[in-house]
Every structure is written in C-alpha cells, then in structure tokens.
Amino acid sequence: MNELEQLLAPYQSDLDGAAIETLAVRAGQYRSQENEHSEAIFPTSSYVFRSAAEAAARFKGESPGNVYSRYTNPTVRTFEERLAAMEGAEACAATSSGMAAIYAVAIAHLKAGDHVICSRSVFGSTIVLFEKFLRKFGVDISYADPVNADDWRAKSNANTRLFFLESPSNPMLEVADIGALSVVSREVGAMLVVDNCFCTPVIQRPLALGADLVIHSATKYIDGQGRCLGGAVVGPMSLIDPIIGVLRSAGPTMSPFNAWVFTKGLETLGIRMKAHSENAAQMAAWLLAHPKVTKVNFCGLESHPQYDLIQRQQTLPGGVLSFEVEGGRDGAWKVIDSTRMISITANLGDTKSTITHPATTTHGRLSEEERLAAGISQGLIRLAVGLENVVDIQRDLAHGLDAL
Numbered sequence: 001m002n003e004l005e006q007l008l009a010p011y012q013s014d015l016d017g018a019a020i021e022t023l024a025v026r027a028g029q030y031r032s033q034e035n036e037h038s039e040a041i042f043p044t045s046s047y048v049f050r051s052a053a054e055a056a057a058r059f060k061g062e063s064p065g066n067v068y069s070r071y072t073n074p075t076v077r078t079f080e081e082r083l084a085a086m087e088g089a090e091a092c093a094a095t096s097s098g099m100a101a102i103y104a105v106a107i108a109h110l111k112a113g114d115h116v117i118c119s120r121s122v123f124g125s126t127i128v129l130f131e132k133f134l135r136k137f138g139v140d141i142s143y144a145d146p147v148n149a150d151d152w153r154a155k156s157n158a159n160t161r162l163f164f165l166e167s168p169s170n171p172m173l174e175v176a177d178i179g180a181l182s183v184v185s186r187e188v189g190a191m192l193v194v195d196n197c198f199c200t201p202v203i204q205r206p207l208a209l210g211a212d213l214v215i216h217s218a219t220k221y222i223d224g225q226g227r228c229l230g231g232a233v234v235g236p237m238s239l240i241d242p243i244i245g246v247l248r249s250a251g252p253t254m255s256p257f258n259a260w261v262f263t264k265g266l267e268t269l270g271i272r273m274k275a276h277s278e279n280a281a282q283m284a285a286w287l288l289a290h291p292k293v294t295k296v297n298f299c300g301l302e303s304h305p306q307y308d309l310i311q312r313q314q315t316l317p318g319g320v321l322s323f324e325v326e327g328g329r330d331g332a333w334k335v336i337d338s339t340r341m342i343s344i345t346a347n348l349g350d351t352k353s354t355i356t357h358p359a360t361t362t363h364g365r366l367s368e369e370e371r372l373a374a375g376i377s378q379g380l381i382r383l384a385v386g387l388e389n390v391v392d393i394q395r396d397l398a399h400g401l402d403a404l
C-alpha cells in the first residue's frame with residue numbers, strides 16, 4: 001500500500017452484506033491521519049503534489065489521487081459512496097442541486113435527434129429544463145401517464161433514449177410501477193431514470209426494481225432540515241462515468257460543506273423517514289375524518305388506487321400527502337392562511353411541516369384543463385408532514401378547516 005492508499009484504507013472491509021441502517025452510518029468513511037471518529041470536512045479547492053513529476057502523473061491520470069475539487073473531494077466522495085451503498089449501486093456522482101443532477105444526466109446521455117418520454121407528473125423545473133433547454137438542442141419530449149405502462153410503449157419511437165419519472169408523484173401521490181416500466185424501457189432501448197426524492201433509498205430502491213439510474217434532490221429528505229442544496233445520480237459505473245465527465249467540465253459539483261451535511265443526514269435518514277411516515281399516516285386518518293375534507297391522497301391509505309403496488313414497491317408511505325377541502329381556491333387559501341405554525345412554502349422533506357397550494361404555485365403554469373387532467377383541483381392542498389407532534393399539526397390545520 002502506498003501512502004495515499006493507506007490514507008484511504010476504508011475501515012469498512014466488514015460492511016459486505018450489511019443492512020441499509022448500517023451502511024447509512026458507516027459506508028464511505030475514510031479516516032485521515034488524525035483518526036477522527038466523525039467524518040472530516042475538507043474545504044479545499046486544490047491539492048498539492050510532492051513533485052513536478054507527481055503533478056504530471058496525476059494530471060495524466062497515471063497516478064491516483066486528488067487534483068482539484070471540481071474533479072474529486074474527499075468529503076464529497078464519502079457522501080457519494082454512502083448513498084451508492086444505500087441505493088445498492090456501483091457508483092454515485094454528487095451535484096450542486098437536484099436539478100444539476102437531472103441536467104447532467106441529460107447532457108451526458110442525450111444528443112440531437114433523441115426522444116425523451118417524461119411522466120406528466122414531475123417537478124416543475126424538470127419540465128422547464130426539458131422544454132426550454134433540451135428542445136433547443138434538438139431533443140424531442142413526450143409526456144406519458146405514470147400509472148399506465150402501455151402509454152409509454154405507445155409514445156415510444158425508434159429515437160426514444162430516456163424514460164424519466166418520479167414515484168410517488170407530486171402532489172397527487174400517484175405511484176408508477178417501476179418494474180413494469182423497466183420492461184417497456186428495455187423493449188424500446190431507452191434508459192429508465194427515476195427521481196427518488198420523495199422516497200429516498202430507505203423507502204424505495206429503484207435500481208433493484210429495474211431502473212437504470214436514480215436521481216436525488218438531497219435538498220429534501222437527505223438533508224432533512226432545510227439547510228443545503230445538493231443532488232446526486234446513482235447507478236452502474238458505465239452510466240455514471242459520462243456524467244462525471246460532464247460535471248468535471250461544466251462544474252455543477254457539490255460543495256464539501258454541503259456533502260458533509262448530507263452525509264450526516266444519511267445517518268438519521270431511516271429513523272426520520274419512519275417518523276415522517278408515521279406522522280403523515282396519523283394526519284391522513286385525521287383529515288379523512290374531518291367533515292370539511294372531501295378527499296385525501298396518501299400512499300398509506302388502503303383506499304389508494306395502487307395500494308397493492310405500494311406494498312410491493314415501498315417499505316413506508318412517506319411523509320407527503322394532499323387533500324381537498326370544500327370551497328375551492330377560497331377554501332384552500334383560508335385553511336393555508338389560518339395556520340400559525342406550519343410553514344407556507346413549496347419546499348418539503350424538512351423537520352418542519354410545510355403547506356402549499358399546488359394550483360397557484362408549483363402547478364400554476366399549467367392551464368386549468370391540464371391541471372384538472374392531472375387531478376389538481378383548486379381546493380387541493382399539499383402537506384409535507386414534519387416531525388412536530390401530530391396533535392399540534394392537527395390543531396394548526398383545524399383553525400382554518402373548522403371555520404370553512
């Protein structure tokens with residue numbers, strides 16, 4: 001072992017076959033010469049070489065080691081290895097945000113003339129990225145129903161290279177059958193990319209279900225406390241390598257400080273996702289029983305149209321739900337404006353509960369017909385349930401609901 005290899009000696013030779021809870025705490029850690037117990041942060045832009053010859057060898061890629069933090073950084077590597085281990089993947093590329101992860105996948109794997117099929121229920125900025133920028137470079141985009149695999153087959157053509165989806169969807173919590181869609185993507189010769197932001201690897205592991213790449217906005221549950229922006233792409237080295245090439249040249253890489261926050265976030269992700277799911281389940285039951293609530297969308301309800309699929313695909317329902325109140329937009333706004341604790345913000349995946357009116361915020365750009373086709377009525381409210389005591393969340397929502 002040379003000095004560098006010694007420094008990198010992983011202290012994890014006995015993690016083979018370890019459970020996800022163990023990987024969340026232990027995977028990817030390399031101790032420095034200081035033998036620190038908690039993961040170190042390396043806030044450095046560049047690295048020094050012992051000689052001109054060593055610098056030359058590093059630049060040529062003939063000797064392993066760090067050159068510049070746009071290429072590699074030890075703190076970022078720890079986050080990447082830990083998240084890859086938790087997703088059951090060979091490799092991970094960390095990015096400056098969730099959107100940078102989606103951007104890097106597109107730039108690395110698509111070219112002019114290619115065709116993308118995207119679920120019609122994905123994050124708004126993803127659609128803007130595809131429509132406003134990818135189209136400019138000659139990539140064609142179609143939209144398909146996430147719960148109907150045949151729709152994806154029907155919309156495919158000889159140029160289809162990429163399927164993109166989120167499951168469950170925002171804000172209707174529709175669940176895509178990842179296994180069934182992976183069969184179609186293989187038939188078509190397309191890559192299946194799943195944005196796993198709502199579930200995290202604790203709840204759903206898309207690669208094991210047949211996906212080719214997994215996207216994360218680490219900004220959400222992986223941070224879990226609303227502090228840092230970051231993202232990641234996870235999958236086999238053959239598909240991650242071209243993405244690393246894009247990140248190195250274009251530069252949307254993760255900062256070491258953010259990587260450290262996310263690494264520590266992964267350690268508590270399992271217990272947080274359980275707590276978010278339990279609180280959300282209690283909120284869903286309470287909302288269902290409320291006379292002013294006309295509908296509740298939540299993955300933990302037996303009335304969910306894909307309840308059987310959810311049992312097979314997810315280990316927990318997750319922390320996000322949506323519900324419809326009487327009185328359309330006025331009713332929904334009244335409930336939102338009557339809260340005194342819950343945060344009015346479109347963000348999610350925070351210890352603090354957040355509330356939003358999709359029809360006039362995240363889905364405000366759609367026409368009313370498009371919104372209704374997606375099931376997003378004016379009376380719909382999305383609640384990302386945090387870790388406060390549920391009794392307090394209920395009391396806060398009751399202010400507006402009871403007055404409707």
Ligand SMILES: *Cc1c(COP(=O)(O)O)cnc(C)c1O
Pocket residue numbers: 097098099100123125166195197198217218219220229230231
């Ligand atoms: C927030 C979000 C993104 C974008 O992530 P950023 O870190 O904000 O860039 C992508 N997909 C989903 C599902 C999200 O919720």
